[in-house]
Amino acid sequence: MFIHHRYTKGNRRLARSGISLIEILMSIGVLLIGLLGVVALFPAGQHRAQQSSMEDRKSLGGRRAVREFSIRDMDDTSNWIYNSQAPHPANPADRRQSFCVDPRLFFSDTVAQQKEAWMFPFGGNPYEKSGNNESIGFMQRVSLKADTSAELPADPTTHLQYRMTRAQAEHVFAFENDLLFVKPDDTMLPVEQATIASNATPLKRQADGHFTWLATLVPEPTSDSDYYHLSVVVSHKRLLQDPTLTPLDPESVAENVVRVVDGSGTGLSGGDLQLEVTQDSLPAWLHLQSLQPGDWLILHQRRQLSGGPFMSYFRWYRVAAAEEAPNIKTLPGNVVNRRRMVTLQGPDWPGPLVAHTAILVRNVVAVYEKTIRLEQ
Numbered sequence: 088m089f090i091h092h093r094y095t096k097g098n099r100r101l102a103r104s105g106i107s108l109i110e111i112l113m114s115i116g117v118l119l120i121g122l123l124g125v126v127a128l129f130p131a132g133q134h135r136a137q138q139s140s141m142e143d144r145k146s147l148g149g150r151r152a153v154r155e156f157s158i159r160d161m162d163d164t165s166n167w168i169y170n171s172q173a174p175h176p177a178n179p180a181d182r183r184q185s186f187c188v189d190p191r192l193f194f195s196d197t198v199a200q201q202k203e204a205w206m207f208p209f210g211g212n213p214y215e216k217s218g219n220n221e222s223i224g225f226m227q228r229v230s231l232k233a234d235t236s237a238e239l240p241a242d243p244t245t246h247l248q249y250r251m252t253r254a255q256a257e258h259v260f261a262f263e264n265d266l267l268f269v270k271p272d273d274t275m276l277p278v279e280q281a282t283i284a285s286n287a288t289p290l291k292r293q294a295d296g297h298f299t300w301l302a303t304l305v306p307e308p309t310s311d312s313d314y315y316h317l318s319v320v321v322s323h324k325r326l327l328q329d330p331t332l333t334p335l336d337p338e339s340v341a342e343n344v345v346r347v348v349d350g351s352g353t354g355l356s357g358g359d360l361q362l363e364v365t366q367d368s369l370p371a372w373l374h375l376q377s378l379q380p381g382d383w384l385i386l387h388q389r390r391q392l393s394g395g396p397f398m399s400y401f402r403w404y405r406v407a408a409a410e411e412a413p414n415i416k417t418l419p420g421n422v423v424n425r426r427r428m429v430t431l432q433g434p435d436w437p438g439p440l441v442a443h444t445a446i447l448v449r450n451v452v453a454v455y456e457k458t459i460r461l462e463q
Contacts, residue, residue, distance in 0.1 A: 141323065141452065144262065144264050144265050144298055145298060145321045145323070145452050145453045146453070147262075147264055148262035148264060148298050148300065148321060149300070149319055149321045149453050149454075149455040150455065151262070152260075152262075152300045152302075152319045152321070152455070153317070153319050153455055153457055155259065156188075156302055156317065156319065157459075159231075159235075159259065160235060160462070161188055161231060161302065162317075162459055162460070162461050162462055163235075163461075163462040164179035164461055164462065165462075166231055166232050166235050167179065167186075167188075167229040167230070167231065167232075168229060168230040168231060168232055168246050168247065168249060168250040168251075169205060169227060169228075169229045169230070169246070170199070170202060170204075170205040170247065171243035171244055171246070177205075177227035177229055178227075179461065182306050182312075182313060183306060183392070183396060183397075183398035183399075184227060184306070184398075184399075185224075185226040185227070185303065185304060185305045185306065185399060185400075185401055186226055186227050186228075186229055186303070186304045187207040187226040187227070187228045187229070187301060187302070187303050187304075188229055188230075188231065188301060188302040188303075188304070189207070189228050189229075189230070189301040189302075190230040190231050190250065190251040190255075190256040190259075190260060191253075191256045191257065191260045191261075191299060191301070191325075191327065192204060192209070192228065192301075192327060193230050193250060193251075193256075194253050194256075194327060195253075199230075199247050199250065200247075204228070205227065205228045205229075206225045206226070206227065206228055207225060207226035207227070207228045207303070207342070207446075208225070208342035208343065208344055208446050208448075209228075209341070209342045224387040224388075224389060224399035224401070224443070224444065225399070226303060226305075226399075226401065230250040230251055230256075231250065231251050232249050232250065232251070233249060233250060233251050233252060233255055234249075237249060257296065260299055260300055260301065261294070261296040261298070261299045262294070262296075262298040262299070262300070263292075263294040263296075264294070264298075265294050265295045265296070265297055265298050266280065266281075266292055266293070266294055266295075267280075267281040267292075267293045267294055267295050268280060268281060269281050280292055280293075281293040297323055297324050298321060298322070298323055298452075299321075299322050299325050300319055300320060300321050300322065301319075301320050301322075302317060302318065302319050302320065303316075303317075303318045303320065303385070303401065303403070304316070304317055304318075304459075304461070305318070305400065305401045305402070306398065308390050308392065308398065308400050308437050309392065313460055313461075314458050314459070314460060315458070315459055315460070315461055316402070316456060316457075316458060317456065317457045317458070317459045318403050318454050318455070318456050319454065319455045319456075319457075320383075320403070320448070320451055320453075320454050321451070321452055321453040321454070321455070322448075322450045322451050322452065323450055323452045324450055325341065325449075325450050326339055326341040326449055326450060327341075337369045337370040337373050338370070338373055340370035340371075340374070341448060341449045341450070342446060342447070342448055342449075343364075343368075343370055343371035343374045343375075343446070343447045344371065344444050344445070344446055344447075345362045345363060345364045345371055345374075345375055345444065345445050345447060346362065346363040346364070346443075346444060346445075347360055347361070347362060347363075347386070347442045347443060347444060347445050348361050348362075348363045348426065349361040350439070350440040350441050350442065351440065352439070352440045353439060353440070354435060354436030354437070354438055354439050354440040355435050355436075356432060356433065356434075356435060357404055357407070357430070357431035357432045357433050357436075357440070358430070358431060358436070358440035359428060359429070359430050359431075359440075360386075360428070360429055360431060360440065360442070360445070361426050361427070361428050361429075362375055362378075362426065362427050362428075362429060362445055363424050363425065363426045364424070364425055365423070365424055365425075371447070372425055374447045374449065375413070375425065375427055375447065376413065376425075376427075378406060378409050378427065378429065378447065379406065379409055380406055380407055380408055380409060381405070381406065381452075382405075382406045382447075382451070383403060383404070383405055383406070383448060383451035383452075383454060384403075384404060384406065384431075384445045384446060384447050384448065385401050385402065385403050385404070385445065385446045385448065386401065386402055386404060386431075386436070386442040386444075386445050387399060387400065387401050387442060387443055387444045387445070387446065388400050388441065388442045388443050389443055390437075400437070401446075402433065402434055402436065403433060403434075403454040403456070404431035404432065404433035404434075405431065405432045405433055405454070406429050406430070406431060407430045407431060407432045408429065408430040409427065409428075409429045409430075410427050410428040410429065413425045413426060413427045414426045414427070414428075434456065
């Protein structure tokens with residue numbers, strides 16, 4: 088027996104007194120999608136905050152380092168310490184020579200006694216030792232005197248003992264704006280500022296020391312100029328190499344030389360280059376393979392001045408883009424070369440963008456430049 092119900096306007100609301108299960112599930116699904124979207128923003132926001140903090144620290148530190156270079160008389164070559172036994176001894180009187188002021192590298196007497204440590208790039212790979220090639224260039228790495236008022240003896244072989252100590256180099260060439268915080272065991276308590284204390288009395292705030300710097304000095308490519316391009320190179324967690332470690336971890340070699348086989352562009356603000364490395368240089372290949380936008384390198388070209396002499400010219404550039412997959416080329420004798428195209432941004436190159444080599448330097452995050460004169 089079927090009972091027919093007649094719905095009227097008065098009781099129609101009673102027939103629809105709730106929502107269905109399908110509507111509940113759809114509402115929960117929409118809510119979950121929104122919550123997942125909010126949760127996904129937290130890692131991205133944290134990453135952006137870390138990037139912002141790094142940009143702020145390297146900007147403040149880089150500008151401070153440019154001022155420190157002048158205030159501490161690092162432009163006075165009489166305050167330099169260099170190894171007279173190095174393969175290419177530094178000669179501040181030679182205006183065609185480039186220099187790298189890097190006291191932090193000589194963190195031990197063992198490193199300071201290594202002749203090749205006084206050359207930039209550090210040590211070597213097979214290409215830079217392949218022979219007397221004019222296209223291969225080095226900077227002379229120098230340290231600084233621990234006491235600028237000290238008079239150096241006439242014998243240059245004794246000068247190394249007058250160089251900056253490790254503590255002095257860390258104090259000058261490490262930034263103190265990346266403060267160190269300690270997390271207490273109780274997660275309900277706030278983090279605490281780490282301090283350097285004496286007899287339980289805080290003396291100063293402690294920094295991580297992850298941001299450090301060095302300086303390069305490159306003369307202008309003209310025979311009648313006494314100006315130098317000062318580049319303050321800021322690094323984050325820089326790798327300091329110890330030549331006593333044998334064999335070295337290929338991925339820990341911080342400075343690698345690669346060939347420049349092709350370049351395009353007028354040289355204004357950079358351009359496109361193809362970098363090449365041979366199969367027998369594993370550290371350089373691993374470095375080239377890991378190169379990515381935001382990394383830095385320094386280009387080198389052997390140039391002939393108008394008066395006739397040659398000079399090695401260097402300039403720093405930032406990698407704006409890099410080819411994803413490297414090109415592998417097999418040469419006669421089963422020699423395998425690997426190439427990678429990169430786009431560089433930086434200062435104007437004198438003439439078309441043509442260079443002989445590029446020095447890849449790990450963990451560089453910023454470069455600040457200024458034109459100066461050296462005090463003799």
